[in-house]
Amino acid sequence: MTVAAKTDVLHYSADVLVIGGGPAGTWAALSAAANGAKVILADKGYCGTSGATAPSGTGVWYVEPEEEKREAAMASREALGGYLADRGWMKRVLDQTYTNMNDLALAGYPFPLDDDGHSYRRSLQGPEYMKLMRKRIRKAGVVILDHSPAQELLTDGFGVGGASGVQLTTGQRWTVKAGAVVIASGGCAFLSRALGSNVLTGDGYLLAAEAGASLSGMEFSNAYAISPVFSTVTKTAFYTWASFYYGDGTLIEGAGSQKGRSVIAKTLLTQPVYASLDRTTEEMRRWMRTAQPNFFLPFDRLGIDPFTQKFPVTLRLEGTVRGTGGIHLTDESCATGVPGLYAAGDAATRQFICGGFTGGGSHNAAWAMSSGYWAGEAASAHAAALGPRLHTRELKGLNSGLSSSVLGGDDVRELITAVKREVEPYDINLFRTEAKLKPSLGRLNTIWKEVRFGAAEDSALAVKLRETQAMAATGRWMYASALARTETRGMHKRVDYAGTDPAQHYRLLTGGLDDVWVKPDEASVRTGVYVG
Numbered sequence: 001m002t003v004a005a006k007t008d009v010l011h012y013s014a015d016v017l018v019i020g021g022g023p024a025g026t027w028a029a030l031s032a033a034a035n036g037a038k039v040i041l042a043d044k045g046y047c048g049t050s051g052a053t054a055p056s057g058t059g060v061w062y063v064e065p066e067e068e069k070r071e072a073a074m075a076s077r078e079a080l081g082g083y084l085a086d087r088g089w090m091k092r093v094l095d096q097t098y099t100n101m102n103d104l105a106l107a108g109y110p111f112p113l114d115d116d117g118h119s120y121r122r123s124l125q126g127p128e129y130m131k132l133m134r135k136r137i138r139k140a141g142v143v144i145l146d147h148s149p150a151q152e153l154l155t156d157g158f159g160v161g162g163a164s165g166v167q168l169t170t171g172q173r174w175t176v177k178a179g180a181v182v183i184a185s186g187g188c189a190f191l192s193r194a195l196g197s198n199v200l201t202g203d204g205y206l207l208a209a210e211a212g213a214s215l216s217g218m219e220f221s222n223a224y225a226i227s228p229v230f231s232t233v234t235k236t237a238f239y240t241w242a243s244f245y246y247g248d249g250t251l252i253e254g255a256g257s258q259k260g261r262s263v264i265a266k267t268l269l270t271q272p273v274y275a276s277l278d279r280t281t282e283e284m285r286r287w288m289r290t291a292q293p294n295f296f297l298p299f300d301r302l303g304i305d306p307f308t309q310k311f312p313v314t315l316r317l318e319g320t321v322r323g324t325g326g327i328h329l330t331d332e333s334c335a336t337g338v339p340g341l342y343a344a345g346d347a348a349t350r351q352f353i354c355g356g357f358t359g360g361g362s363h364n365a366a367w368a369m370s371s372g373y374w375a376g377e378a379a380s381a382h383a384a385a386l387g388p389r390l391h392t393r394e395l396k397g398l399n400s401g402l403s404s405s406v407l408g409g410d411d412v413r414e415l416i417t418a419v420k421r422e423v424e425p426y427d428i429n430l431f432r433t434e435a436k437l438k439p440s441l442g443r444l445n446t447i448w449k450e451v452r453f454g455a456a457e458d459s460a461l462a463v464k465l466r467e468t469q470a471m472a473a474t475g476r477w478m479y480a481s482a483l484a485r486t487e488t489r490g491m492h493k494r495v496d497y498a499g500t501d502p503a504q505h506y507r508l509l510t511g512g513l514d515d516v517w518v519k520p521d522e523a524s525v526r527t528g529v530y531v532g
Contacts, residue, residue, distance in 0.1 A: 010167065010174040014040040014143070015383040015390070016376065017162055017176045019150045019204060020184035021047030022054070023365065024345025024372035026133035027100065028182045031376030033140040037383055039376075040176050041142055042165060044149040044185065044199045048134035051186055052196040052321055052346075053126045053365070056235060057292050061359075061366035062101050062122045063094055070094055077363070081324075081355020082489035082500065084217075084507055084524070089352035092332065096370035104129075107136060123291070124365065148174060149203065149463050153181065153211050154395035158386075159339025160211055161395045171459040179383025179390045180340045182375045183208055183327065187320030187346035188474045190423050191416065191467075194225060194316045195232040195294075201467040202320070202474035204347040208327045209473065210398045213336040214511040216328035216349040216521060219481035219492045220356040221474075222429045223322035224265065224315035226257060226275070231298035234316055237360070238288055238295065241279040245310055247272050262493070265315055265426040274310040317424050322358045323491065324350040325478070328509055328521075333378035334371050342379050344371040351507055356490020407454040412464050418447050419471045423478070432482055433496045441479040448472045452514070477510045484508055484518040 016032040018025045021043030029041045043050060063073045074090045101121045105111055109132055111119040138144065147168040154162040154177065162177040188202030205215060225234035239257035244264060246252060252273065255263040267273050280288070285307055289296055299306050320326055327336055327343040329352070334342045345368040354363050383390060407415075422440045423429055451469045456462035485508060487501035488494050507521040 008172060010172055012040055012143070012174065012176040013391070014038045014176060014178045016040075016180050016182065016379045017042065017178035018182045018184055018376070019163060019207070020051075020186060020345070020347065021045070021134075021144070021146075022051035022184065022186060022345060023130070023133065023368040024347070024375075025182070025184035026130070026137050027369045027372030028184055028342075028344055028376035028379070029137045029142045030133070030140055031373045032182075032380040033137065033142055035377055035380040037380035039137075039140075039142045040145060040178070041137065042145040042148045042150055042163070042174075042176065044147070044203070046146045047144050048130045049127075050196070050199050052194075052200065053368070054130040055126055055196045056233070056294055057123060057125045058361035058365045059123050059237075060101060060121070061094065061097055061362045063098070065095070065098060077354060077357060077359070080357040080490065081351075082357070083505065084351050084355035084490065086352045089332075093353050093366050093370045096373055097366040100369045100373060104132070107132060122362075145174065149466070150185070150207065151462065151466055152397045152399040153207050153341070154397055155211060156393050156395050158389070158393065160341040161393050163207070164397055166459045166463060168460065168463065173459070177393070177395060179386045180342065180379035182342045182344060182372075182379050183347045184344045184372055184375070185347050187323070187326065188221075188471060189319045189321045190317055190420055190471055190475075192317040192319075192420075192424065193232050194227070194234045194318050194321070197318065197321055200321055200346070202470040203466060204343070205327060205477070206466075206470040206473050208336055208338070208341065208343060209511055209513060211338045211341055213338050213341060213343075214328040214509045215326065215477050216507055216509050217323075217351040217356065217481075218320075218325035218474075218477040218510050219485045219508060220351070220490050221320045221323040221325040221478045222432075222491060223318045223320075223358050224261065224426070224430060225318050225322060226261070226264070226313055227316045228298060229312040229314050230302065232316075233295050233298065234318060235292055235295050235361075238277060238292070239275065241284065242275045242277050243279060244313070245274045245276070247274065249310070261315065262430070264313070265430050268315065269426060272312050275313045276310045277307045280307055315426070317429070319423070319474070321346055322360070322364070324354045324356060324358065325481075326350065332374065334375035335378060340382055342375040344368070344375040356492060358491060405454055406457060407451070407461075407465060408457060409461055412456070412461060412468055415447055415451055415468050416464070416471070419444070419468065419475055423471075423475045430493065432492070432494050434483060435496070437479050437483050441476060441483065444472055444475045444479065448476060448514075473513070476516050480516045480518050481508050481510050
């Protein structure tokens, strides 16, 4: 890695640039460095504390390499996902996750012991996990640019060759020229205030689409998580043991975390909903407080006992963070189809292992560490193959010179609110109909035209404007895909097409900036059922 400082721009060069510093990004950086690449990682926040994983615990899809156990693991969510998953990818993820988790143990992660004294490796505590990953990549020689969101990719006739962005603490712009780029910047939660999602606004999707990449599974991007009204914590596993009530204390029949979330949403359209974790045993309560201590902090501050008292809940949109849509991958190296550009984690589609339904923390964590590992490995190989050309490329930013109007802070805030008005309501995004989706998509198209070529007054506002552009674009890809899939499959529920249509048993691709397009993924049409 080399760096040259100028008065207003920091210039860097490396073999591989990783955009994003969560699990996928750090595994990509570690893998690329292990293959001899000089790596720079640029994180929108502080690598090790930002993103959805860092502030809390998560399960991990860690399954011993025994045929019966692996078969059960793969079959467990296939029906929920509308049979859009791929057994080949599932097997690879299970293998890689098993290897990576064991590698974490060797690196010093403090896995607890089960009742038999064996290391329990089916969960991770986010703070310890990401602290260790930051330490590991720094030890491997990775240069970390904290608080440095990427704003545009750099390209030439050979493909993607770096990115530029802004350093938030100084306001300086930075540019990294690299042989390959891995986008691992997370999904899009539309600034819904879900814990850890404040940096997850779909920026990587827009970067990839500007370079010509496609997205896949964007209709499966309407995940809502149960959360106390007074808290941002969206860890929903505990609500498996909850009862849900109307304001008068009457039980809401059919409401639940796993199969009754729609009942909660329908009730919330007209009145408050309350919950209590009153189906737990004393032993479970002790375990819960140990497993997810931050879940209970807001309750403790307010003097609420969630096991015996009722508390108001809402559903927070987590979009693609817990959904499965993302950048389309064209092969097992996590390539995007654009030379030099790779994607991993929540930034990439998870349909290969989850189909059209959320994988929850378990599958998502496994996908992040596995896809990150493969993307970093492939990116380092791509950079090495460039040879001397790596240092002589004439790169240009994909957005350079496109601004036409200056937007102020009030303008950007109003546009963010306008996007949220389209994607957050349950009666548009959860209970989907053409009558609601089509007008909403039209309004998102109008927002896109307003922000598309906007410029900001300063660097901090430029980041917020870029987030607005990314969220508007993500919403458009979501709703265009949702309109194209005229059936109910996975988490995509069309009220006006309540059944599953066997003729639509394929994945959908989408993309485009000013003109959004949607089409079936021809590879999935040919293979049909994804269980071979």
